[in-house]
Amino acid sequence: xxxxxxxxLIIFLNIFAFxxxxxxxxxxxGFNEKDTLYFGHHYGNQKNIIDLREFDENGYCIFSGEEKxxxxxxxxxxxxxxxxxxxxDKDQEFFITNKKENLIExxxxxxxxxxxxxxxxxRKIKNLKKEIAILQEKEKNDKINIEKEILILFDKIEKxxxxxxxxxxxxxxxxxxxxxxxxxxxxxxxxxxxxxxYFKKHYFDNLDFSNDKLLQTPIFFNKIIYFFxxxxxxxxxxxxxEVNFLMEKSKANEKVFKYVLILLKSYFDNSLKMYYENVFVxxxxxxxxxxxxxxxxxxxxxxxxxxxxxxxxxxxxxxxxSIILPNQYGEYFSLKEIxxxxxxxxxxxxxxxxxxxSTQILSEKFENLKLENKNIExxxxxLGNENxxxxxxxxxxxxxxxxxxxxxxxxxxxxxxxxxxxxPQLFILDKNKKIIAKNIDAQIIEKVIESIIIDF
Numbered sequence: 056x057x058x059x060x061x062x063x064l065i066i067f068l069n070i071f072a073f074x075x076x077x078x079x080x081x082x083x084x085g086f087n088e089k090d091t092l093y094f095g096h097h098y099g100n101q102k103n104i105i106d107l108r109e110f111d112e113n114g115y116c117i118f119s120g121e122e123k124x125x126x127x128x129x130x131x132x133x134x135x136x137x138x139x140x141x142x143x144d145k146d147q148e149f150f151i152t153n154k155k156e157n158l159i160e161x162x163x164x165x166x167x168x169x170x171x172x173x174x175x176x177x178r179k180i181k182n183l184k185k186e187i188a189i190l191q192e193k194e195k196n197d198k199i200n201i202e203k204e205i206l207i208l209f210d211k212i213e214k215x216x217x218x219x220x221x222x223x224x225x226x227x228x229x230x231x232x233x234x235x236x237x238x239x240x241x242x243x244x245x246x247x248x249x250x251x252x253y254f255k256k257h258y259f260d261n262l263d264f265s266n267d268k269l270l271q272t273p274i275f276f277n278k279i280i281y282f283f284x285x286x287x288x289x290x291x292x293x294x295x296x297e298v299n300f301l302m303e304k305s306k307a308n309e310k311v312f313k314y315v316l317i318l319l320k321s322y323f324d325n326s327l328k329m330y331y332e333n334v335f336v337x338x339x340x341x342x343x344x345x346x347x348x349x350x351x352x353x354x355x356x357x358x359x360x361x362x363x364x365x366x367x368x369x370x371x372x373x374x375x376x377s378i379i380l381p382n383q384y385g386e387y388f389s390l391k392e393i394x395x396x397x398x399x400x401x402x403x404x405x406x407x408x409x410x411x412x413s414t415q416i417l418s419e420k421f422e423n424l425k426l427e428n429k430n431i432e433x434x435x436x437x438l439g440n441e442n443x444x445x446x447x448x449x450x451x452x453x454x455x456x457x458x459x460x461x462x463x464x465x466x467x468x469x470x471x472x473x474x475x476x477x478x479p480q481l482f483i484l485d486k487n488k489k490i491i492a493k494n495i496d497a498q499i500i501e502k503v504i505e506s507i508i509i510d511f
Contacts, residue, residue, distance in 0.1 A: 266308070
């Protein structure tokens with residue numbers, strides 16, 4: 056009896072284990088035997104291929120695995136490089152059919168109510184968007200009436216979306232659609248600053264930070280990046296406040312917290328926008344070195360600390376590191392002793408084509424700023440080796456009225472001292488030698504300085 060019970064238990068456990076896997080069968084008309092079909096999924100802005108199969112003689116492929124798939128948006132990439140998407144959630148054994156062309160129109164699903172719903176929704180939205188596109192082409196002839204028709208069609212799209220949200224609120228499709236619902240600014244808000252404040256406060260209202268299924272979609276990535284690309288910020292503190300707000304919301308789910316933190320760290324690390332470097336440092340110090348990150352190994356954390364040590368001395372708001380160098384006549388100049396309201400600190404060489412273009416532009420802009428009676432000086436640090444070529448360039452580019460200095464004795468390691476990753480590099484300092492702007496293109500130097508003076 057005991058042996059019989061154990062045998063039944065083993066069989067039950069085997070059946071239970073087997074039930075945890077996935078099996079997605081697919082048939083696509085129009086391809087040949089041995090043609091390859093790729094199977095993948097979204098993860099943020101990435102599309103990851105996880106498997107591939109060859110079509111059999113009847114045009115079928117079967118994708119299966121011993122572990123359940125993460126819920127999210129998946130796709131098949133066909134031999135002609137076209138792809139179509141489908142959804143994976145709790146039910147992970149189903150059959151999809153399609154054809155080589157007109158993928159949305161021909162997509163069908165069996166044993167998957169979720170994908171039947173998804174494919175039908177896609178068809179409705181595609182047809183409505185097609186109608187909108189046709190009307191937009193005609194808009195020039197009868198603008199007023201056509202605009203009304205377009206608004207009606209947009210209302211139909213909204214109606215279709217709301218219908219899904221109301222009838223099937225627990226489905227993955229509803230969770231995706233809800234997160235994509237466009238924020239509506241109340242009509243009662245007439246002033247632009249009021250609308251903007253509302254936008255900032257409520258932009259993430261429909262995004263469920265506790266739902267890690269949305270990580271296997273582009274939604275978190277798109278929403279977060281769009282937000283930071285479109286908000287106005289006066290300084291690093293403004294951005295840091297928004298980052299901390301997002302991280303607090305992300306604590307609702309461990310996986311979401313990890314994704315959002317890695318995304319924000321990468322975003323602020325790989326941009327030259329004003330203050331972004333300051334935000335990157337804050338993210339690292341507050342989250343990575345404060346026992347909130349348990350996924351990074353010791354080496355990566357050590358490398359990150361080295362990076363911060365290198366970039367922190369020249370963050371916006373810091374006093375620029377000291378420079379004392381000779382000009383073309385051997386006279387020494389100290390950055391600290393230059394008395395003016397604004398200093399443009401410029402690093403360049405003559406063997407860099409863009410440096411020469413930038414120097415020419417900066418020369419013209421500097422003349423304009425002087426004509427406007429701006430109390431401003433340029434300290435141009437030459438990083439090349441050719442003294443004679445440098446002196447000729449000073450004359451040729453009409454920059455004798457700059458403070459031109461040369462690091463010919465290699466007194467300074469400017470690559471590390473000022474975290475220079477290339478030339479030209481341009482910093483703007485105030486009268487106290489505090490860095491107030493960096494990574495500025497010479498073309499926009501006048502606008503930047505004008506905004507700085509207004510802020511002062």
